[in-house]
Amino acid sequence: MNYSEIILDKIADNSEIVGIIGLGYVGLPLAVNFAEAGIKVIGFDKNPQKTMKINKGENYIKDIRDAVLREVVDSVSLVATSDFSRIGECDAVLICVPTPLDIFKKPDMSYIENACIDIGRYMKPGTFICLESTTYPTTTEDFMLPIIEKGSKMKHGTDFWLAYSPERVDPGNKKFHTRNTPKVLGAMTEDGLTIGKALY
Numbered sequence: 001m002n003y004s005e006i007i008l009d010k011i012a013d014n015s016e017i018v019g020i021i022g023l024g025y026v027g028l029p030l031a032v033n034f035a036e037a038g039i040k041v042i043g044f045d046k047n048p049q050k051t052m053k054i055n056k057g058e059n060y061i062k063d064i065r066d067a068v069l070r071e072v073v074d075s076v077s078l079v080a081t082s083d084f085s086r087i088g089e090c091d092a093v094l095i096c097v098p099t100p101l102d103i104f105k106k107p108d109m110s111y112i113e114n115a116c117i118d119i120g121r122y123m124k125p126g127t128f129i130c131l132e133s134t135t136y137p138t139t140t141e142d143f144m145l146p147i148i149e150k151g152s153k154m155k156h157g158t159d160f161w162l163a164y165s166p167e168r169v170d171p172g173n174k175k176f177h178t179r180n181t182p183k184v185l186g187a188m189t190e191d192g193l194t195i196g197k198a199l200y
Contacts (some may be wrong), residue, residue: 120151
């Protein structure tokens with residue numbers, strides 16, 4: 001059985017572990033949605049105050065109901081951490097970090113770069129990786145892929161898969177939220193696309 005078959009089997013029976021890097025207005029609602037579906041989620045954030053609040057069931061995102069966050073935390077479906085070595089426990093890693101514009105009006109790629117370094121350092125073979133952060137075309141192929149391959153010593157398309165699915169969150173929108181907003185997904189291989197469609 002190859003890596004793609006293994007992760008697809010896990011997704012089919014809801015036994016996959018999903019890691020989400022960045023627990024802001026995009027990442028935390030996404031983490032809660034996966035956890036509500038019965039999937040174990042590990043949320044990663046460099047800010048220990050955020051992870052501490054989440055693990056206490058304390059909400060800081062207005063689009064999430066407090067009771068819902070407490071429920072998924074109490075059921076241990078969602079745990080938050082600043083220990084990025086736990087990426088090695090994850091079957092899929094979704095990157096939801098900010099890409100603010102710098103003084104030259106170009107996206108600051110340092111958050112994505114740091115996420116890729118951590119993923120490359122700690123991920124296990126057979127990991128599906130998807131970027132959700134807003135960024136420019138070719139980011140996954142030209143910017144992320146070399147960092148992850150170098151750090152992991154693994155080969156894209158056989159040892160891991162890379163995809164892009166831009167976040168579509170409109171904070172405060174009462175009609176459309178993470179669960180019912182149409183999702184766009186692109187991957188660099190057919191296997192990656194198949195895994196991404198199954199996961200989302």
